[in-house]
Amino acid sequence: MTATEQTEARPRGTRLPRRARRNQLLGAAQEVFVAQGYHAAAMDDIADRAGVSKPVLYQHFPGKLELYLALLDQHCEALVQAVRQALASTTDNKQRIAATMDAYFSFVEHEGGAFRLVFESDLTNEPSVRERVDQVSLDCAKLVSPLIAEDTDLPEEQSMLLAVSLCGLAQVTARHWLSAGDSIPRDVAKNLTAALAWRGIAGFPMQH
Template identity: 85%
Template structure:
């Protein structure tokens, strides 16, 4: 029995304001997409999980891809805002690095599995999906690069390259940490990676 089958379907017939209904449908869709992947998921499954009829689902989202992209937009924005909050949380650059790494670990650890839609999608051949995933990766790196450029006086291109490396490290190590069973507590894991990152970035600008 799948995780979707194990969870009781939401009751039908409840009238909700449009925004609340939309959020409900997105929540149900996320559960189905994370559990089954995009290709195996069906609109029937999502409607059943949300406790609505298919016509109600189609009133809000014309198709499965529309649902997926709406979720992707939501979670890409959440990651970007988490990174920006981390960068703005302090003026101490060592702490900024630690907060940024923790933002990635927090995003990956979220029990809803949103990171799988962003970083482990089975729909990356779809141009609209690839565009969004690439954009959030670059937007996060751009936010980090602005801090690097300001504090190191490196060029925009140099700062961006370093930022892409830092963000890539954060994303890949956080996913590895989760997939390997979280044998190291989150705080300790994020601290370990931030220490590695800080030892590297603290050496700039190079003399």
């Protein structure tokens, strides 16, 4: 059930436990931010979408930026966790790359447009937002880098550079795939991207 459906099913003013109310507000804010962007979104719009008064919204979030950052933190952590789980799902590095690609495609497809907050934010001139956007890419690359080092015996700095490249390939390709209207089935798109990445990494033989 979406935040909008939850709101329609619950009369305005119904009291919720604090955590449930916070999650409801975050869901409503995500819909508004994704649809309108940060600058065009208003706290009034978010309160209306959540079916609460603006004072209730301010009880949980001091302002629009704090609300946006809370959403950003939530979805950055979701992506990092998805990549971590993908890498832990197998001990075969070829399959790890495929699973990592799938994690990015899944994030882009299934997070209610949240990837736009992470990768297409209209607020990247705000240092606190830029820091988070940069950090999530770095965190994902840090998870991948040791496996590249293990598979290629490249030095740490070079392995990290390749990891950043691989994660960048994953997110840019997944976003393009979605914007193209799913004309290529997701599994086909993911497998094509994984094959390109694996053939690239496999081109770095073990150094002895």
